[in-house]
Amino acid sequence: MVPVSYYLVLSAVLFGLGVIGFLLKRNLITIFMCIELMLNAVNLAFVAFAHSWEVLSGHIFVFFVIVIAAAEAAVGLAIIIVIFRNRGSLNVERINFLKW
Amino acid sequence: MSADVILFFLFGGLAVLGALSLVLQRHPIHSALSLILVMAALAVLYLLLGAEFIAAIQIIVYAGAIMVLFVFVIMLLNAGEEERTDLSRVTRYLGLPVATALLVETGWLLYRAWPGDVGVVPDRLVGRTGAVGRMLFTEYVLPFELTSVVILIAILGAVVLAKKER
Amino acid sequence: MLDLVWLLPLVPLLPLAGAGLLGLRGRGWSHGEVNLVGLGSTALSLAAAIASAVLFFQLPLTEIPWKHDYFTWLKAGGFQVQTSLYLDQLSLLMMLVVTGVGFLIHVYSVGYMHHEGGYYRFFAYLNLFMFFMLLLVLAGNYVLLFVGWEGVGLCSYLLIGFYFLRKSASDAGKKAFIVNRIGDFGFTLALLLIFWTFGSLEYTNVFAGASVMPVEPGDWSQAGVLTAISLLLFTGAIGKSAQLPLYVWLPDAMEGPTPVSALIHAATMVAAGVYMVARSNILFAHAPFALATVAVIGCLTAFFAATIALVQNDIKRVLAYSTVSQLGYMFLGLGAGAFAAGIFHLMTHAFFKALLFLGAGSVIHAMNGQQDIRKMGGLWPRIRATAATFWIATLAIAGAPLFSGFFSKDEILWQTFTSPTLRIGKLLWLLGLIAATMTAFYMFRLVFLTFHGEGRYTPETAKHIHESPRTMTRPLMVLALLSVVGGWVGIPAALGESVHLANYLEHFLEPVFAGANQLRPAALPHPHSEELGLMGLTTLLAVAGFAVAYSFYIRNPELANQLAQTFRAFYQVLVNKYYVDEIYYAVVVRPLHWLSDRVFWQAFDVGIVDGAVNGAAARAQEMGAWLRRWQSGNTRSYGTWVALGALAVLTYFIFGSG
Numbered sequence: 001m002v003p004v005s006y007y008l009v010l011s012a013v014l015f016g017l018g019v020i021g022f023l024l025k026r027n028l029i030t031i032f033m034c035i036e037l038m039l040n041a042v043n044l045a046f047v048a049f050a051h052s053w054e055v056l057s058g059h060i061f062v063f064f065v066i067v068i069a070a071a072e073a074a075v076g077l078a079i080i081i082v083i084f085r086n087r088g089s090l091n092v093e094r095i096n097f098l099k100w
Numbered sequence: 101m102s103a104d105v106i107l108f109f110l111f112g113g114l115a116v117l118g119a120l121s122l123v124l125q126r127h128p129i130h131s132a133l134s135l136i137l138v139m140a141a142l143a144v145l146y147l148l149l150g151a152e153f154i155a156a157i158q159i160i161v162y163a164g165a166i167m168v169l170f171v172f173v174i175m176l177l178n179a180g181e182e183e184r185t186d187l188s189r190v191t192r193y194l195g196l197p198v199a200t201a202l203l204v205e206t207g208w209l210l211y212r213a214w215p216g217d218v219g220v221v222p223d224r225l226v227g228r229t230g231a232v233g234r235m236l237f238t239e240y241v242l243p244f245e246l247t248s249v250v251i252l253i254a255i256l257g258a259v260v261l262a263k264k265e266r
Numbered sequence: 267m268l269d270l271v272w273l274l275p276l277v278p279l280l281p282l283a284g285a286g287l288l289g290l291r292g293r294g295w296s297h298g299e300v301n302l303v304g305l306g307s308t309a310l311s312l313a314a315a316i317a318s319a320v321l322f323f324q325l326p327l328t329e330i331p332w333k334h335d336y337f338t339w340l341k342a343g344g345f346q347v348q349t350s351l352y353l354d355q356l357s358l359l360m361m362l363v364v365t366g367v368g369f370l371i372h373v374y375s376v377g378y379m380h381h382e383g384g385y386y387r388f389f390a391y392l393n394l395f396m397f398f399m400l401l402l403v404l405a406g407n408y409v410l411l412f413v414g415w416e417g418v419g420l421c422s423y424l425l426i427g428f429y430f431l432r433k434s435a436s437d438a439g440k441k442a443f444i445v446n447r448i449g450d451f452g453f454t455l456a457l458l459l460i461f462w463t464f465g466s467l468e469y470t471n472v473f474a475g476a477s478v479m480p481v482e483p484g485d486w487s488q489a490g491v492l493t494a495i496s497l498l499l500f501t502g503a504i505g506k507s508a509q510l511p512l513y514v515w516l517p518d519a520m521e522g523p524t525p526v527s528a529l530i531h532a533a534t535m536v537a538a539g540v541y542m543v544a545r546s547n548i549l550f551a552h553a554p555f556a557l558a559t560v561a562v563i564g565c566l567t568a569f570f571a572a573t574i575a576l577v578q579n580d581i582k583r584v585l586a587y588s589t590v591s592q593l594g595y596m597f598l599g600l601g602a603g604a605f606a607a608g609i610f611h612l613m614t615h616a617f618f619k620a621l622l623f624l625g626a627g628s629v630i631h632a633m634n635g636q637q638d639i640r641k642m643g644g645l646w647p648r649i650r651a652t653a654a655t656f657w658i659a660t661l662a663i664a665g666a667p668l669f670s671g672f673f674s675k676d677e678i679l680w681q682t683f684t685s686p687t688l689r690i691g692k693l694l695w696l697l698g699l700i701a702a703t704m705t706a707f708y709m710f711r712l713v714f715l716t717f718h719g720e721g722r723y724t725p726e727t728a729k730h731i732h733e734s735p736r737t738m739t740r741p742l743m744v745l746a747l748l749s750v751v752g753g754w755v756g757i758p759a760a761l762g763e764s765v766h767l768a769n770y771l772e773h774f775l776e777p778v779f780a781g782a783n784q785l786r787p788a789a790l791p792h793p794h795s796e797e798l799g800l801m802g803l804t805t806l807l808a809v810a811g812f813a814v815a816y817s818f819y820i821r822n823p824e825l826a827n828q829l830a831q832t833f834r835a836f837y838q839v840l841v842n843k844y845y846v847d848e849i850y851y852a853v854v855v856r857p858l859h860w861l862s863d864r865v866f867w868q869a870f871d872v873g874i875v876d877g878a879v880n881g882a883a884a885r886a887q888e889m890g891a892w893l894r895r896w897q898s899g900n901t902r903s904y905g906t907w908v909a910l911g912a913l914a915v916l917t918y919f920i921f922g923s924g
Contacts, residue, residue, distance in 0.1 A: 001102070001104070001105070001219035001220065001221070002104055002105055002108045002148075002219060002220045003219050003220070004219065004220055005210065005211050005213075006108065006112075007108075007145070007149070007220065008210040008211065008213075009207045009210060009211050010112050010115065010116070010145075011210070012203065012206040012207035012209075012210050013116060013119075013203060013207060014115060014116070014119050014138070015203070015206060016199060016200070016202055016203020016204075016206060016207070017116070017119040017120065017122075017123055017203070018119070019199040019202055019203070019909055020123055020195075020196065020199040020200065020203070021119075021122060021123040022905055023191055023195040023196070023198075023199055023902055023905050023906055023909065024123065024191070024195055024196065024199075024902075025123070026184075026185060026902075027128050027179060029128050029132075029170065029173065029174055029177075029179060030122075030128050030131050031901075032170075033122065033128075033131055033132060033135050033170060034122070034123070036135060036166070037119060037122060037135060037138065040138065040139060040142055040162075043142070043154075043158075044142060044145065044146075045210075047146055047149050047151045047154060048149060048220075050149075050151070050225065050227070051149045051150055051151075051220060051224060051225050054224060054225045056225070056227060056231060056232060056235055057235075059151055059153060059154050059227040059232050060232065060235055060236060060239075060240050062151070062154050062157075063153075063154070063157065063232070063236070064243060064247060066157055066158070066161055066162055067161075067247045067250070067251065068247070068250065069162070069166065070161060070162075070165065070166055070251070070254075071250050071251050071253075071254035072254075073166045073169060073170070074169065074254045074255070074257075074258040075254050075257045075258050075261070077169060077170070077173045077258070078257065078258040078259075078261035078262040079261055080173065080177075081173065081176070081177065081261070081262050082261055082262065084177050090177065090179050091185055092900075092901050092902060093185050093186075093188065093900055093901075093902065094185070095899075095901070096898065096899030096900060097899060098897060098899040099897060099898055099899030099900075188898065188900045188902045188903040188906070190903045190906050190907070191900075191902040191903055191905075191906045194906050194910065195902070195906050195909075198906060198909045198910050198913055199909055201913055202909055202912060202913050202916065205913065205916045205917065205920060206916065208920065209916065209919065209920060
């Protein structure tokens, strides 16, 4: 029998890898994908908890997370397209609109 | 060594490998494919945890629609291999250590909170479509309706944003 | 019924009302309307003054000095200042002189200022001046006196700079005010000392307090607070009444219209210092050193100014230096302990000096603006009324027997000669005598060069020469009459005893100076013959001055120029007024200017203050520049910071509360 905590540790590892990828990668789309990875890790944690406490609400949460992730991906990619059109590069360090 | 233990470690390992590949690959398309692998592995893990509906949704929506969208955009923009720029000193020196520490600490916290004796019993909770659906349309009907509005807005936003300037 | 309580305040308040009305509303008024308000208020004020005098003479002796507190003006802890009016013989005399001469000059101004712009403004300022001057003389405490003191200084500035579009005029106004301010600083210190010593600034309290204090020694190293107070009060008088070394503003003040010179800088404002010292006679009588200082400065000023007047060529300048000189005489009289004599001369001087200035104005009016006496001459047949009155005034100032100046000036000289308090009385008398001789000389020089001899004016000017209108000549005649009979109220015993005429003025003013006179050591009795002898000597020397002037400017016109050439250096020094203005400029003005420019402005204001303010701004900017480097726009950097924050929180949960 696999302890629930193993699932949780796995979730933490995936999340941590997502953070590492978010900080270290330079391609805008790759960074976005790391965010999706983080979301997935969280989903896993939700499902594990739902199982552990026998509540279905966890599944509902995951459902909503996926829906929102979809919406976010759509809009985010549209923005990336526009940025690419204006800047000509997908390197996140070249996109410094927030610079003073 | 029961089946669920083997399956857990197998697919859990696959997920970790996929995540590592995502981070270490240089070309974004490779990263996208790695992410699809991760999602598939996770779907199996959901099944192990009795979340049938969610596993299906994961494959259909997440891996099947969202990632396809990613792949389309990568192709569209013809994003090549990643440039090696390094303009942020903070990230160069602190990025990896901090993220790693974050990983370790999160893991430690979560592990300590649930000692190893609570186990996963597949039949304990089965997230059938019907049950989930019933909850969605009774208890969580308001958020459900709102998410449909959100999707509508996302569609409109994406179309408007990505339109070509005339 | 007629009561001083409401009648007396009318005297200063009526001109104030006139000034307010004219100043605020008079802009578009016709000359007639301005005259109605401006002259009307002054005339009514004069009427009120005369009525007050009548009431005063009906008061029983116990109620004199008359005083009334109207309301408490200032109150701060133990310090209180009342608005109080004080009427005794001295202030009554001053009030009548100011309103009387003031009114005559107002009438004269109607004619003189007829063609000038700013007609309403002139009368507004003139009325305002009357208010302040009357406030000064009627005040019942030193603070109210100071209000009037400052106020007349303000009006002097406004009126000197009346033709403000002329730089020399506005400069002269500023000079007058600033030099006055120096004296006023001393005056303010005196006020502080008075309050500190007596606890009040009301005349009654101060004089009562002073009368029970001991007389301070005449040696300045042992002087006490009363000497300090007296000297500081006198500093104010030095500024206001143009004595050495603060007289320099008075000659420049001639930039103002001539009626202003007559009223303010001859008859009234400059006499304020004399009045103030006379009013404070108790204080000065307790401080022999201060009195001696007053006498010495007065005498030196009289002498000094007379020497300058000898060679001046502008008709008003001669009169200006003459005024400085005559004021010196007044202070000499006061300093010798003869307060009544000083006030006597103040009164007669008001008459004949005002007449001289108004006459000069009439001459300038006839000469179409020409003021240089070298370009005049032979005017006697053309402007007889002016010339005749001018002659009368000249005789008065020179001390011709039976004219007013004769009595007042001789009284001062005699009192100086016989003063029991002044150790150097005889020396001062000698200087005063020489100055009197010089006075006679330069005044007759002025008359001869202006009215007699060959005409040295241009043909265009010749066409313009005409007698002044009646509004100008009538006041001249009134003043001429006063210049003759004004002295007859002060006939000394030496002359009057035989014809049973007493010295009315001295007797009249006796109660005012009683306290001071009591402290005077008894004078050795001097025989009348001695007094008559000195009187004769003075008259003789005055005649000599007349004769010399006659020979220089009528018989032998070239003689004066030859003398000037022979004693070139000497002459240059006198004509350039001993270069005093230049010395002041180099010693005081320029260093002060340098100090203001280099030290206060550049070093302090620009360097330190601006430096601090701008420096603070620059620091803030620097800090901002340093802080904004955080806003790199680099997402990876931001993300790292976020992760770091999350890590910190988690670490807290593990090691902190876990």
